[in-house]
Amino acid sequence: MTQTATASPAKWRLKQPSIIPGFGLTLGFSLAYLSLIILIPVAGLLWRTAELGWSGFFSVFADRRTLDALYISFGTAFLAALVNVVFGTILAWVLTRYNFPGRQLVDAMVDLPFALPTAVAGIALASLYAPNGWIGSLFMPFRIAFTPLGIVIALVFIGLPFVVRTVQPIMEEIDREVEEAAATLGANRFQTILRVILPGLTPAILTGFALAFARGVGEYGSVIFIAGNIPYVSEIAPLLIVIRLEEFNYAGATAIATIMLLISFLMLLVINLIQAWSRRRYGNV
């Protein structure tokens, strides 16, 4: 690769000249490894989808169960991301602005969902929110686990750090003087937060929402234990992929996976657009 770059220096060049060695080796290995592990397998999925053809692809979505599973996955992920935006932003505020004993411990705890294996979170939440569990029994006869609400609970758990860890660094950078200026100009605290602080946080909050939502849509391990997995009611799309695979219905599994993949790419694009927009507007995030 370095050879081609030096062969035609005046025209197109892959890389800028540098005295540091190892470009060909490290980039070559990275690309080979990336292709073997990620690109070829994912391309295989898209290839299988293309083999289905349009009619085969859409016939999968004539199935009521598939549509319901997608609706449940996206609906619960959306609700959970909303809950996380509200509580995650409040939590980030409390962690950046207030000083209380154990603050550092609470701050470290926020990352628990990143570190705790999803299956462990799943069985813990299921036993906790089950009708005979510590929390579930408090709400009887209203059931939380084994309903779509249980799915939302699991996704709130999974998505919380995404919002907090996206919003927190931006909050830390807010200049106190801006708030003081707002106060001296006669704004009350509520107005200052709503009109001065919140607009600056909006891109971070939206990014956190999108990250939590994207993660929630694909989440499997923590959900299947608490969901009850009743078809048409509380069966999520990733579980339906697993069920189709166990039935050796590869076409069905592939079609659902492709739809989910396309929507995740769309989400990724949206996140990048939000960040580009906020860089233009606020110069941060």
Add this chain to the structure above:
Amino acid sequence: MSDKARTSNPAFRDPADEGFATKVALLLLSLAFLIFFLFLPLLSVFVEAFREGWGAYYEALAEPDAAAAIRLTLLVAAIAVPLNLVFGLCASWAIAKFEFKGKAFLITLIDLPFSISPVISGLVYVLLFGSGSLLGPLLKSWGIEILFAVPGIVLATVFVTFPFVARELIPLMQDQGSGDEEAALSLGASGWQTFRFVTLPNIKWGLLYGVLLCNARAMGEFGAVSVVSGRIRGLTNTMPLHVEILYNEYNMVAAFAVASLLALLALVTLALKTLLELRFGAGNAGGRH
């Protein structure tokens, strides 16, 4: 305004701060939220695991299938983490030390596994090596089993933990620039010496941080592994899969006993991660893990 002025006069209320009652309310709300969603689930894992005492706990872990699951999980992590470590070093070296076309696109591709559902990460390998594929039957005729065997589990784990080390190292090495390396090279160091004695000491804490997160995910991965494993007890069952089987058999004490080991791993990971952040400012936990 100094902090002293904020606190010295009890009648003074800082206009750029919430009132005491609001603060307490927000704090209590946050803590209640964390207790219901994070603390109680974590606590319940250990309470359920020790419900029938130490004897039952020990028995659940010493049972042959559980022991096999623990060994397999350690084996998978021992293969997947070093692979992604080498990749992370190579990718971050290429990306941080050089300017080349398509760099931003490459970074996006590295992040790809974070935005793919774990189940789909497993599915892609089932499609690649399954009975309906080109590769699967060919490899089978050579006596190589990928799917429903250890290689498949390793591949799925490598896929989901792919970005962790690279993700930590790229921004860190980009921040550090390449001045140190250029100085070392101009003083006659070889490329390998430059990496070993200049770059590596600079990035070691960030590297450790990435490896820590990569390892936690590798040992705890459930969705991707469950699709490719086939769940053969004692053979292709990792710890998270074993937890699922025990739980579905209503063997709660054993399920939570194995789960408690994974929870312990998570706590150790969090503790080390916090320590690294406090001591060395490694990473900032970015929102993408």
